[in-house]
Every structure is written in C-alpha cells, then in structure tokens.
Amino acid sequence: MTLHRITLKCGADLQGFRRAVRWLIAEELAPQHVVFAIDDAPSLFGNEQTGDAPAVTIPKGVAQLIEHVVCHCDPERYALLYGLVWRALNGERDLLEVASDPLVHRIDMMARSVRRDLHKMHAFVRFRRMKGEEVERFAAWFEPEHFILAAAAPFFVDRFRSLDWTILTPLGSIHWNREALSFGLPARREDAPDEDSFEEGWRGYYESVFNPARVNPTAMRAEMPKKYWRNMPETAAIPGLIQTASQRVERMIEQEASMPAKRTPERALEAMFDQDPKSLEELNAIIAKAGPLVPGATQAVFGEGPLHADIMFVGEQPGDQEDLQGRPFVGPAGKLLTKAMGEAGIVREQAYLTNAVKHFKFDQRGHRRIHAKPTAGEVKHYRPWLMKELELVKPKLVVALGATAVLALSGKATPITRSRGRARFGDYEGYITVHPSYLLRLPDEATKREAYEAFLTDLRRIRDLAQADPETGELPLAAE
Amino acid sequence: MDEKLSRKLRILADAAKYDASCSSSGAPKRKADVGGLGSTVGSGICHAYTPDGRCVSLLKILLTNYCLFDCAYCVNRRSSNVKRAKFSVDEVVTLTVEFYKRNYIEGLFLSSGIIRSPDYTMEQMLLVAKKLRRDHGFRGYIHLKTIPEASPWLIEEAGLWADRLSINLELPTETSLERLAPEKDGASIESAMAQMFERIEEAREERRHFSPAGQTTQMIVGADETTDQDVLRTSAKLYGHYDMKRVYYSAFSPIPDSSAILPLKSPPLMRESRLYQADWLLRYYGFNVDEIASGGEQGMLDLDVDPKLAWALKNRHLFPVDVNRAEREMLLRVPGLGARAVDKIVVARKHTTLRLEDVARLTSGLKRARPFLITADHHPKAKLDRLDLRERLIEKPEQLSMFV
Numbered sequence A: 001m002t003l004h005r006i007t008l009k010c011g012a013d014l015q016g017f018r019r020a021v022r023w024l025i026a027e028e029l030a031p032q033h034v035v036f037a038i039d040d041a042p043s044l045f046g047n048e049q050t051g052d053a054p055a056v057t058i059p060k061g062v063a064q065l066i067e068h069v070v071c072h073c074d075p076e077r078y079a080l081l082y083g084l085v086w087r088a089l090n091g092e093r094d095l096l097e098v099a100s101d102p103l104v105h106r107i108d109m110m111a112r113s114v115r116r117d118l119h120k121m122h123a124f125v126r127f128r129r130m131k132g133e134e135v136e137r138f139a140a141w142f143e144p145e146h147f148i149l150a151a152a153a154p155f156f157v158d159r160f161r162s163l164d165w166t167i168l169t170p171l172g173s174i175h176w177n178r179e180a181l182s183f184g185l186p187a188r189r190e191d192a193p194d195e196d197s198f199e200e201g202w203r204g205y206y207e208s209v210f211n212p213a214r215v216n217p218t219a220m221r222a223e224m225p226k227k228y229w230r231n232m233p234e235t236a237a238i239p240g241l242i243q244t245a246s247q248r249v250e251r252m253i254e255q256e257a258s259m260p261a262k263r264t265p266e267r268a269l270e271a272m273f274d275q276d277p278k279s280l281e282e283l284n285a286i287i288a289k290a291g292p293l294v295p296g297a298t299q300a301v302f303g304e305g306p307l308h309a310d311i312m313f314v315g316e317q318p319g320d321q322e323d324l325q326g327r328p329f330v331g332p333a334g335k336l337l338t339k340a341m342g343e344a345g346i347v348r349e350q351a352y353l354t355n356a357v358k359h360f361k362f363d364q365r366g367h368r369r370i371h372a373k374p375t376a377g378e379v380k381h382y383r384p385w386l387m388k389e390l391e392l393v394k395p396k397l398v399v400a401l402g403a404t405a406v407l408a409l410s411g412k413a414t415p416i417t418r419s420r421g422r423a424r425f426g427d428y429e430g431y432i433t434v435h436p437s438y439l440l441r442l443p444d445e446a447t448k449r450e451a452y453e454a455f456l457t458d459l460r461r462i463r464d465l466a467q468a469d470p471e472t473g474e475l476p477l478a479a480e
Numbered sequence B: 001m002d003e004k005l006s007r008k009l010r011i012l013a014d015a016a017k018y019d020a021s022c023s024s025s026g027a028p029k030r031k032a033d034v035g036g037l038g039s040t041v042g043s044g045i046c047h048a049y050t051p052d053g054r055c056v057s058l059l060k061i062l063l064t065n066y067c068l069f070d071c072a073y074c075v076n077r078r079s080s081n082v083k084r085a086k087f088s089v090d091e092v093v094t095l096t097v098e099f100y101k102r103n104y105i106e107g108l109f110l111s112s113g114i115i116r117s118p119d120y121t122m123e124q125m126l127l128v129a130k131k132l133r134r135d136h137g138f139r140g141y142i143h144l145k146t147i148p149e150a151s152p153w154l155i156e157e158a159g160l161w162a163d164r165l166s167i168n169l170e171l172p173t174e175t176s177l178e179r180l181a182p183e184k185d186g187a188s189i190e191s192a193m194a195q196m197f198e199r200i201e202e203a204r205e206e207r208r209h210f211s212p213a214g215q216t217t218q219m220i221v222g223a224d225e226t227t228d229q230d231v232l233r234t235s236a237k238l239y240g241h242y243d244m245k246r247v248y249y250s251a252f253s254p255i256p257d258s259s260a261i262l263p264l265k266s267p268p269l270m271r272e273s274r275l276y277q278a279d280w281l282l283r284y285y286g287f288n289v290d291e292i293a294s295g296g297e298q299g300m301l302d303l304d305v306d307p308k309l310a311w312a313l314k315n316r317h318l319f320p321v322d323v324n325r326a327e328r329e330m331l332l333r334v335p336g337l338g339a340r341a342v343d344k345i346v347v348a349r350k351h352t353t354l355r356l357e358d359v360a361r362l363t364s365g366l367k368r369a370r371p372f373l374i375t376a377d378h379h380p381k382a383k384l385d386r387l388d389l390r391e392r393l394i395e396k397p398e399q400l401s402m403f404v
C-alpha cells in the first residue's frame, strides 16, 4: 500500500486536522500508511487532497488533547495525534486512562508543554502604552514557544475588555479594539513601543520584594526560564540582585540592634484602643456610611428611644414606610405594636425600638416593594452593630420580636414556638415573642384575635419584668 | 510615574515582603464588564519570580509602615529605625490599576502598619478596595489583611470587597505572642478568624460574596523555641477550626535593624520547606501530626530527607507496597509518589499491569519510591532493610525544589 500524504497549514491547523481525520477514518487508513506534512502555501499537487467525510465520534478526552497538542511546535504532532485517534477507535477507547502508555505519556507531555506556554504567555506579556495617542492604547511584544495565539487571546479579552491592545509576536499578532478580536501578520520587536512610564516603578517594586536572605536563582529559573527574560523589563535587575545578596545579608546580621531613635509615643498608644463609638450618634454614622448590604434601600433606619430605656424592642428590618420615613415601627406592623403596647401599659416613647437589620430589603413588583426576608448571613452582617447598640442603650430587658431578632440577639437560629417567653441574651435579661407583622398575616379573624390576646399577655409580662427589682429580680405582685 | 511615588513604593513593598502569601487563587471566575477592568482565573497567575524563587502575583504593599505596635519580629515595629512612608488611598488605587493594565499583576494584596487606631487603619484599607471595585469596575483579585483589633463590623465589610482575607497568627503559641508581640492578643485573633470562618461559610451557602477565596494565615518559624510538631499541631487546629485555605510558614529571616530579643541567626530555609511538605501530608495524604513528627527527632523534622520518606524509613515493616494491588491510602504513603501520580496509577492499573518503567513515566520521584515499591518486574527485597538506605536517599542540595 502506498503512503498517503496529508498537508496541513503551518501553525495550529485544528480544522485541517479534523477534516483529515474524518477522511482518513472513513478510508480506514491506518497511521503507518499516512504521513503528515506542513506547508505554508496550499500544495501544488492535487493528489493528496482529502475529500469530505462524515463526522467521527472520538472520546472527549482525546478531542480535548487534540485541541491543545495541535498548537505544539513539534512537526510530528499530527502523526502522533492520529496514532492516538486510531487506537482509541480500534479497541482502546479508554486508552487515556493508561497514563503510563508511552504514546499517551508523550502526547500528555506535549499538551502540558502547550498549556505551560499558554500560562506563561498570560503571565509574562508586558504591555506598554503607545506614545502620542490620546486614547490609551497598549502594545506588547512576546515570543511564544508554540502556536498558541488563538488559544491565548480570550484570556486577554476577558481581562482587558475596555482597553485597546495589540500583542505582537514572530508568529502573528492579536488585536483587540474593545469590540472585536482580529489576528494579523507576524511582527518584529521594533513594532512595539520600547518603554513605558511605569516600568521604572515596576522594576523598583520587583527589586524591593526580593529577600536577599533567601536567594535561590534555581527556583526562579525553573518557573521563569531565561528565554522569557528578554521581554520582561524587571529581569534587568536580576544579576545585580543576586550579586549583592550575600553582602546585604551580612550587613543585616552584623548590624547590632539599635536603640529606637524616637521616644515611645505614649499618648498615641493610649488613644489607640479607644476607638469604639461612644454614642448612638457615632454608631449610627458608621452604619450610615457603610450603606445597605443589599442595594435598594433609601436610607438606614436607626433605633429610636431613650438611652437606658427599661425595654428595648428588636424587630426584623424596616419596611416600606419605615424606609421612606427613616423611623422604625411606623408602618402597619409598627402601628399594631404601638396599639398593643398602649393596651399593655407600655409607653412607646419610653421604650427603645430598633431593628436587627437596618436597611429595607425588598422585591420590586410593579410599583410595589414587597418585603424580602433577610438571610441568616445578612442578619449576622448587621449583628455587631446591634450588639454595640444594645451595649449603649443598656436596657433592663431586651425583647426579640420574631425569629430574625432572636437570631440577631443570640447568634443562633431558634424557632419562636419553642422559645417564646423569658430568655437570656448574653448579659441581658430577655424575652421572646412574635413579630407584630405575624399577627397581620393570619388569615381569619378568630385566630387573629386569639393571637393578639397572646401577644398582649406577652407584652404585659414584659412590662412587669422590666419593672422587676434589679437587685433581687423580684417581680411586682401578680406578675408570674 | 513620579519619583516620589516610586520611592514610597520601594519602601512599602520592602516592608510587605515578609508576608509569604502571594497566591491569587480561589476566587470565582470573573470577567471584565464592558468598561470595567480585570478578571480572575481559578488557580491564579504568577507574573514574575524574584531571585529568591518567590512568585510575584499581586501588588503586595503596605498602606503605611508607620506602626504603633511593637512586634519584635517585624521591621515596621514602632521602635525600629527604618525609613517610613505612607500612601494615600488614591495612590494605591492608581498603582494597582496602572500595573494591572500593563499585565504586571493579578491584583492587590494590601496590608498596613497600625496608625491612629486599628479601626482607622482598617477603614483606610477598605476605602482602597471600595474605590477599586466601585470607581474602576475592578474585577481583579483583592487580598486584604484583616486587623484583628479592629471592630467586628469592619471585618464584615472587608469580606464584601475582598477575594481573600487573612490574619497572621505569626507565632504558634500564646506565650510567644505575649513575649514578642505585646499589643497583640491571641483571643482577639482567634475570634476574628472565627467570625470570618462563619461568614465565609454562610455566604457560600447563600451564594453571596464574602471573601470567596477563604482565609489564610502565616506563622513565623524560628523566632521562638516552638518545635515543628507544635507548629504543625497549631496548623492542624487552624485547618480544622477555621477552614484555612493555607497556612504559610515563613522562616524567620534577619531584618534590617532587628530587635535585641530575637535570635541572631535565621533557621535553615530547609526547615520552612520541610514544614510545607509536612503540611501537605497533613491535608492531602492522610497523615496526622504525630505520625509526621515520628519521622524526626524530639519534635523536629528531619532536614535531610522529606517528611514522608523520613516516616517511611522508620516504618519499613509496612513496605514494600505493590503498585498493582495496594490501596490508594497506602500508595499515598510511598515516598516519591505524589497524589497525582497515585491517582494515575489507580486508574491505569485497571487496564494494565504496571512495570517499573511505567511508574517512571508517572512520577519524577522514582529514585525515592524504588526501595519501597513492588512492580511487575521489580522487588526491592533486602534493599529495603539496608542500614545506609537513608544516606543513599538524601537529596543533593542542587536537586532540591520545594513542592509548594
């Protein structure tokens, strides 16, 4: 049988190779009957033309290897790959699993070499700003080992989408104009700018991060082979750094511990740890500055009420009304709470009311903003502020309205049904009850009334607990 | 770039270089928006290597090296006489963006000496991150050093802008911390680590951004008397309790203008690299701290051979291991076989019987593996019991490379 000659284009001719494979497989031509040649110009001899052939299915791993290995600079790459395909289709489907097989191993090493070259190109390309242009445009000169331009380009597009840039190489060039990618002719080093105003600073940085006490040029060269140095401005510093390293270390060791030149800054040291906000105003300013965790809220809604109030009520988060007015508990649930407080004999103005989360989170439905429950992580985000608020207000009793408040005050999720009643939140006497919005959501009047009564009972106990003697903990008569 | 900025950069890069972490890994894959700048790739990129073999991936700088603290091991402690400088927030932003555009870096690693107060310092650092993300649409990597003495809400905020957070434990024991870093406090370091750990986990579950590349820490080795075994115990705890992505070890190295209470000489760099190897065994090879320590003497690792080999030499009765039959767990314990080689062996042997030359194609550590392995065509027999086995397997210094 005669040898069959396949001619492929110079570079990574993935398409040509795929086409050839389809045809060769259709013709059942074993690797030993095929030679692959590489040519810049289309061949003058027509006899080696491959025809169209139906698609062949090859194992996924093999297809992926082909994509990488066609980029390799070894002229034997196509022959080796075809050998792999042939074996995979002739009884050795799982051939890649035998990583110790000589052919698999060799192709794997080639793929690795291509991937490494790609990685190094992503790492070592150095852009320089083109001079005399108003819009920022960048260009780089790079010398890859393999035919990787097309494979390397998407990385630069993803990263520098908003910039104009060109990468010039001896194998071709890549251009990006902020919209489209194009590939051009091989270039010369002189086509790229020869300097950049940030290189000096970059070199200074590079020199400064080097630690002379750890000099190890072998390890450096293993990862940054010399062939790349020419196109990396910082590498000019390397010989000097290595040469002076041992002197520098000696000097450091010889140098005796010196006396501090400055006096200890006693006042600054004393002030240093006195950083906590001292008032609610200071705390609120910090919260306001941080902004909402979930975007959308109009403003932060802070707590309201006197310092050292007997009772501090903690709700979930501000609602639509609260968000607009900037005050807690002024919407429908807040109104219900105020009413119930009145009936239970708690004066709203004498209590401190606040929320676990300080910003309104919602889903927009048409014109309406529908309350969206904060996640546990969101509640925890606000928790340190709530803890500080509690510390500043220092109530006798802190009341958690609903599960979110319990989570915020205790740091743990606990269902209301099981924990309703007296509780302890760290150093504070506490009480757990439902959130008033729960009462609004109940479907029928009878359950609503019942639930409201239970809520009132809670509020009355809360009132009594807050009046308990702080020394003895004794409740006023008829409380328990 | 103007000269004043260049000068500051030199000072503040020099001051930051004792932090060993350089990695830009672990961030979720991001691409630049239209008009924005930057992307992240899973395992990070090293854009250069310095002659100490270390990777340059992020612009690693301090906001300032003025510091009110007085940690003995640190060049920036208030009592040291080094040159001081301070960047403005905008200067750091400009440097990051301009370096990034030239493809010098993957992003920013920002740390700082403590000025005015921990909160003030942390706020300035946050401002840099916020400006990069908000004003420049920066989607590259940001690693922020957390100041454990700062208020907890600042840590909450830091996680929203950073890809990775870290607090350096620096000293493996509480006593050393007290002696060498008087302003620091082990309890607040641990509570900040715990807070970050919790928030990172929750955010992952809720699919929100909070330091998605996790947290890391660093310990200085050789500045105090702590043994390798105790260092590794601390690491095991940090991995277990706080899900550290990495514990970095930094061999104490002489610094300009060093403090009188520190040892004059640095420990051999080999100690650091053995600790990294041991750390690997801890995390990926199923070893526990005591097993690793048993390979050395008195709590110190053997500096001449890697810790897996050291362990194997003292446990020769468990070898040789048959490549074609042994469990994966046991193969992982064979010196010279890395986890990747083991995985390939386990798959390949389903199809074929492995010979020595096959194994040679899967690992570069065959010389070390040979005396401990049985293949279809090889049995070490009495070689395994030779008294001089350890001596024969000691690596020549020039062949050394850290497998970190």
Ligand code: SF4
Binding pocket: B067, B068, B069, B070, B071, B074, B075, B076, B077, B078, B112, B113, B114
């Ligand atoms: S806090 Fe300690 S370790 Fe950090 S910069 Fe200041 S002196 Fe150095």
